[in-house]
Amino acid sequence: MKKFRNIALFLSLMLIAFTIVGCTPKKDSNEGLKVEGVESQNKDVGEETQEFPIEIEDNFGNKVTMEKEPMKIVSLAPNNTEVLFALGLGDRIVGVTSYCDYPEEAKTKEIVGDFTATNLEKIIELNPDLVLVYGAGNKEDNKVLKDAGIKVLGFMPETIDAVMEDIETVGKVTGKNKEAKELVEAMNNKKNDILEKIKGQEEVRVFYEIWHDPLQAAGKGSFMNELITLSGGINIAADEKDEKGVEIAYPQYDLEKLIEKDPEVYLASQDMPDKTIESIKIRPGFEAISAIKDDRVYVFEGNEANVVSRPGPRIIEALELVAKAIHPELFK
Known part of the structure; x- marks a missing residue:
């Protein structure tokens, strides 16, 4: 078990366990996000699919190459957990933190960490294909996971556009392109309705x-x-x-x-x-x-x-x- 380092983000919210924090300063939005892979169109239904392998580098220098769709995923932050469920990946989630409480099904997943510590031994035992962390994550923890052959990606969006970009990135790396684009479109539509109302x-x-x-x-x-x-x-x-x-x-x-x-x-x-x-x-x-x-x-x-x-x-x-x-x- 290793201690997380605190950051200034959401101090009050951390006390009530709404957010699991990272430990490295954030780079601007999704600036510099690199995604390489081959996308193809299903001409019959217009679905965009992701072909593997795919290489993705997050905003914090974590570069991963997924040879195939990750079937076992660990999420170390509630917002990432919500993204996974929203993309229909609930059945692939094998580990979460004790603060991943939405949707309700998240509470049934294996607990691998909380605000103060993360159980690296448990994560390695679960043998996930991918671990999603908040921000850059903990450098030492990331090394342990990578040395165990586990892919690590970090997300820390601070704007609505960055949230949407991160959703699309998770969609790409998990083979859920279509679902991610549909979710982002629905979010944009609702956002525009709200903005029109207060215009x-x-x-x-x-x-x-x-x-x-x-x-x-x-x-x-x-x-x-x-x-x-x-x-x-x-x-x-x-x-x-x-x-x-x-x-x-x-x-x-x-x-x-x-x-x-x-x-x-x-x-x-x-x-x-x-x-x-x-x-x-x-x-x-x-x-x-x-x-x-x-x-x-x-x-x-x-x-x-x-x-x-x-x-x-x-x-x-x-x-x-x-x-x-x-x-x-x-x-x-």
């Missing part, structure tokens, strides 16, 4: 709380920032930068700045049982914020908290949840 609406100042003590926000570079922007919001934390002038995806945010920027909508996820709308409203100094005065605090709970924490196939549902919170009058 032309006045922008609203929004703050999304990642953690409360110390206060931490979703800044530019986080996928929540994109959801806020697409939903007709102005993310007040989007301009946060470090001492080198680099934008911070998950900056700490002091109360004085929060009051100064004065969000009209305050969003958070219930990472602890006692985090509620009321508990946020009574925090010292928060009474000066417009979102508090106008009763526009929204705490995503239960399944909603799950949805907005995972950059996977339900990210369009997350977009709709955020849009509803910002422009509730449009979704009655």
Whole structure:
């Protein structure tokens, strides 16, 4: 058993086990993704199929060559697990983390890791053809798996487009091209419906709380920032930068700045049982914020908290949840 290294991503969400984190900084979106292989068209039904072998290199330098469709897959992140199930690959999944809880069938799979550790011995025993990790994964763990002859690919999308590209990549490497393209098309259609609904609406100042003590926000570079922007919001934390002038995806945010920027909508996820709308409203100094005065605090709970924490196939549902919170009058 080896320890995962923490990263700044989703601190509050990690505590309630919505996301398994990686340990290496992310490269931009899916920039530099390399996919080599031969695709053919079934002219009778117009289905696009993937011929093997296929070589794929992820954004973190993990290059794999799949000689044939992987029939045994391990997922070490909930969002990757959801992608696999959405592509109809549930029967090929042989291992997941204890936090892979959607869909319901995911809970029946062999547990090979949790937030603090991953059971490499168990994974090797399962002898999977492919392991999907979050981000770059753990360098030492990856080496152990690769030395055992197991292919490793990492995904850490931070935009809707990147999520869709990752879905198509997983479709290619698993022989599910057609299913991936259909899923992406459905996601795009729903996204466009939501955007059309909020088109032309006045922008609203929004703050999304990642953690409360110390206060931490979703800044530019986080996928929540994109959801806020697409939903007709102005993310007040989007301009946060470090001492080198680099934008911070998950900056700490002091109360004085929060009051100064004065969000009209305050969003958070219930990472602890006692985090509620009321508990946020009574925090010292928060009474000066417009979102508090106008009763526009929204705490995503239960399944909603799950949805907005995972950059996977339900990210369009997350977009709709955020849009509803910002422009509730449009979704009655």
